[in-house]
Amino acid sequence: MELRPDIEPDLKTAASRYPEILKLILDYTAHVDLAGDENLIAYQKLESSLQQLTQKDISQFNMEWWEEEGAEVLAFRIALPDPVKLNDLTPEELEEITFRIENPVIINKDWEEQTFEEQFSLYLDDYYRQFLKLNSQ
Numbered sequence: 001m002e003l004r005p006d007i008e009p010d011l012k013t014a015a016s017r018y019p020e021i022l023k024l025i026l027d028y029t030a031h032v033d034l035a036g037d038e039n040l041i042a043y044q045k046l047e048s049s050l051q052q053l054t055q056k057d058i059s060q061f062n063m064e065w066w067e068e069e070g071a072e073v074l075a076f077r078i079a080l081p082d083p084v085k086l087n088d089l090t091p092e093e094l095e096e097i098t099f100r101i102e103n104p105v106i107i108n109k110d111w112e113e114q115t116f117e118e119q120f121s122l123y124l125d126d127y128y129r130q131f132l133k134l135n136s137q
Contacts, residue, residue, distance in 0.1 A: 001096040006084060009127045014080040015116040017053060022075035024049055025063070029071070050078055069123070076120045083131035094132075101128045 028046040037043055043063065050058045061078055062068055104125065107118045 001092065003093060003096060006086060007089075007093060007097070007131070009083075009124055010081045011117050011120075014076060014120075017079035018075055018116070020053065021050060021079050022071060024053075025071050025075055028063070054078060054081075056082060073120070073123050076123055077126060080127055083127060083134055085134050085137075089135055097128050097132060101125050 024046055028042055031037065031042050035042075046063065047058045050056070056078065058078065061074060063074070068074070105118075105121045107114055107121065109118070111119060
């Protein structure tokens, strides 16, 4: 089932933000590897830059990406705009969102051959969970 555009994740915006966000994260990591960041000045600069770029609360993300899913997935999650609150969800739409969380699309192509959407389709679960939480209040 195709969802309404205001329910679907805004992958176009995510794709446009992604390269700059990934570069900021990797630059920060390189800085920490070379010079450290004991006083967290570089981290605060990174957080501020990401917040300005996305208008999101960056504190919800773990910037120690190497301990979780990797810099690319972190950059994607930060780049993806937050879901919006709607007042008219249908039972069918809720069922489709739940289905998408439980059944992520697995793409059988090399990473380089995939579109941006295909590369990150496995990582939309957080978006859909946020959407459900926001729209259940």
